[in-house]
Amino acid sequence: MNLGFSLYPDAHSLETMTEYIERLTRYPFRRVFLSLLQLDTTDDAMMAKYQAIIQLCRSKNLFVVADINQQLIQQLGWQNQLVTAGKAFGLDGLRLDEPLETQAMIEVINNPHHFKIELNISQANQLLEYLLKNGARKDNIIGCHNFYPKRFTGLSYPHFVETTQTYKDNEILTAAFISATSASDGPWPVSEGLPTLENHRDMASTSQLKEYIYQYLIDDVIISNQFVSDEELADLMTVLSSEKLxxxxxxxxxxxxxxxxxxxxxxxxxxxxxxxxxxxxxxxxxxxxxxxxxxxxxxxxxxxxxxxxxxxxxxxxxxxxxxxxxxxxxxxxxxxxxxxxxxxxxxxxxxxxxxxxxxxxxxxxxxx
Missing domain, CATH: 2.40.100.10 (Cyclophilin-like)
Incomplete structure (x- = not known):
């Protein structure tokens, strides 16, 4: 299992974000989640800060995926060049929080650059089956669940298993989020924890991670909130490197x-x-x-x-x-x-x- 972390640079200086990234790269993290949904795309300084952060992460051999939707694509002017624009921005992949028109999705997925398109596993799994039946390249698809800032809105366990199993059956990489107890910074003002599963909301992050490890359904686990303490990170590493605990x-x-x-x-x-x-x-x-x-x-x-x-x-x-x-x-x-x-x-x-x-x-x- 690989671990990832999330970054929310909007309210923090580039120096603060750089120090945090440098600290986290002392641990065996492999990927980074960025949310672009809340961005003001007319703020050139903020866009430049994001690109600098992405470049730093890539220099640390971290796999960087950014969350987007139709509205943001239009604001950025990426409609007809989604893959090339994403690559130029420095990303390894784009997570589609909402699906595009299906033929457009197939064309984007079938790009020749090995650029990854991450689908939202938390939505109905019929989309994945449709894409694969209609010629979408499986090797360019990865999947990631949502996280849920508002209490009582996280996924039910049966829905989580059903949707994830479709991706596992098709040998597509899966990801989900855990919420750190020592961190509270996220993309939105409401943050009552940021788990994927509702029954994880009040659990220690180590217990959340253990459940994902022992289920064998999730390949990558991403810490959803920002500025996690070294103490909590050390506890997570113990879980990652040990037998069942x-x-x-x-x-x-x-x-x-x-x-x-x-x-x-x-x-x-x-x-x-x-x-x-x-x-x-x-x-x-x-x-x-x-x-x-x-x-x-x-x-x-x-x-x-x-x-x-x-x-x-x-x-x-x-x-x-x-x-x-x-x-x-x-x-x-x-x-x-x-x-x-x-x-x-x-x-x-x-x-x-x-x-x-x-x-x-x-x-x-x-x-x-």
Whole structure:
């Protein structure tokens, strides 16, 4: 998976934007999203600033795509030279926020310059199927979802899957947006987060990224808002470079043995239970450790993390994650739970997958 970032230079100096780009290129970003929709095309100084920023990004080997629509094309006078004008502006591709007339789109897509035309995946997928059936060159097409600044307007998960799957089935590169929590700058005054999926709006950016990685539907993930902190970027890089991760909270009185089990490199057994996800190697590695029984409620909720205690004999030290609500015996300890923002990601941990549990700190015990 490639990562990208978004730039909104309008209210910021070229120096500020240059410093931000230089900082982000210390990380393995591969592409840049620019929105031209809000531009005043009569502002020559602003247009020159955009071109300077695009040139800088290209010099850093970043793939730059700009968002346009019919109205902007007319304002720029690019109607009859969309590809050559886009290339002259310094771009690698143009994202059509709204479709052009279909024959015109096919002609633009079939350009000989390998200039990419990015379609809006969030709209109905019949357009892509029509273009391909009528001779559009698949190798010049890429796809990218919208982001949604207004709360409750982001994509539903079923619509996201349906529209994206059409692009995946046709082996066309897909992209979607995540919203950084340390950044708030976007293209419009309204910004209640800038996610593609509505259920991502209040998630940590790391959880949003994990879901896209574990789905295998999105090729490029773009941070939609601007001026992301180095701390948040470092967290995102950890997600990008690791096996499947689940952020967890734990009891505040973990034993040393329980902490070792939680920190283990886990593997989901491939003989599936409907009640628990099992990681059994911990009972082999830590079979000589002490796992005393805990006096606690044994009512288990989905996402709870369980470790079998000394009373379970050969099973002691085995880790499980609850897949449904049920009740365990006194031979099993409840030692933690998946954070609510990461709980939906449990569905993406499949048999034979490697995964890790990341503790957020020593949390206070709660009544289960």
């Amino acid at each position: 689940l952020d967890i909270e734990t009891l505040d009185d973990l034993t040393e043995a329980e902490a070792k089990v939680l920190a283990f490199d886990h593997h989901y057994r491939n003989d599936i239970s409907e009640y628990v996800l099992r990681s059994t190697m911990t009972r082999v590695v830590y079979h000589e450790e002490d796992f005393p029984a805990r006096e606690q409620s044994k009512a288990v909720k989905r996402g709870d993390i369980l470790i079998d205690n000394n009373e379970y004999g050969r099973y002691k030290g085995e880790l499980q994650i609850a897949l449904k609500d049920f009740e365990v015996s006194d031979k099993t300890n409840i030692v933690g739970w998946i954070k609510p923002t990461d709980l939906p990601l449990l569905a993406y941990i499949k048999p034979n997958d490697a995964f890790r549990l990341l503790r957020s700190g020593h949390e206070k015990q709660v009544d289960h």
